[in-house]
Amino acid sequence: MVDAVVRARGLTKTYSDEVQKLEVLKGIDLEIRKGETVALMGPSGAGKSTLLHILGLMDSGTSGELEVLGRDARRLEEAEKDAVRNREVGFLFQFHYLLPGLSLLENTALPLRIMGMSASDASKEAAGILESVGLGSRLRHLPSRVSGGEQQRAALARAMTAHPRLLICDEPTGNLDLERGEEVRALIWKMARQEGTAVIVATHNPDLARSADRTLRILDGRIAEK
Template sequence: MSDAALQLHGLVKVFHQGERRLEVLRGADLTVHPGEMVALLGPSGAGKSTLLQICGLLEKPDSGELAIAGKEARKLSEAERTALRGRTIGFVYQYHHLLPEFSALENIVMPQLIVGRSKAEAKARAQSLLAEVGLAERASHRPARLSGGEQQRVAIARALANEPALLLADEPTGNLDPGTGGRVFDLLIGMVREKGLAALIATHNPALAERMDRRLRLEDGRIVEG
């Protein structure tokens, strides 16, 4: 495998629904390098979310090769997969998935504690990230007291908490109105560029896709130039 942040080759994923066999991925190939933003397009049901779940080590493919930051991932144990995911991958979903009982700051601290960072270091990094996303004054607010755009900005900060090599985003502005979504995406692009991350972003929005380095489409279980 190369030094790419994400590399997959010949990925196959099949789901069984009763006697029906559904091939979601049929030999998908993809490489994403550090500093590169790639848009993943395709209709609902094409398998974009499944592909992201596999790239994020949350699902296992049935066959094919998968490497994250140069580390072959398919044969890792569950504990090894969890550790690799925590250290190298950040996730941003359509809905923020913040823990409602915790403050914005605490939501960013928690993933850092999981990978072994001290509480003091985690808090300092969380405060720095909240400042970067323009929410330093909202650190003590729980999600219910934040607007949709603010919640998603906290989610972006949380995704970057452990300084990942790879950012995966599934319709990151799909739950926001166009104006708010545009501002959140501006922030996301700026932070990805500044930190030199590799990013794979699934979106239905062609205007957002045009702002990325490459546009790929998932069609009939394969990835093609979009």
């Protein structure tokens, strides 16, 4: 295996209920290599979020092959999926999903605590990462007491705190104004490049896409590389 963090072959996803079947992904072939930054574009409803959920082991494909971080996704038990997701994959969404009752420091330390790190070590690590995203003076603030851009930077810090090998972002700047979005975008690339993290970012923003190593487009359920 040549450093593939994600590899999909003929991956499909069909949503079905009693009345209809919706074939969203019709045979996705893709490979994301270690440290690579990839933008995922395509019209609304094309299946970007669906694909990211599957790559992040939050959902399963209907058929086809998928390898995530060296594991065959079809063979993983739920508990193994949870472990891979918690330890090796970071997530950043359009909305921050920070826990409202915890400070930025506690939110950022949480993934490390879940992995079994002591409270004092986790706090130290989390403080360092928050400083590196410019939030060193906001450690004790609750999410509701900081701005939208700061919330999103804290969410990025939390996503990166366990040093994931893969960072999955779904419209990470979609809820921010131009300048704030630009800050978050620059930080995603900076942290990912420092850490050698592979990143896949679903976005409608062509500037964000241009700043990735390459762009994939979902069109009619398949990937077209631009």
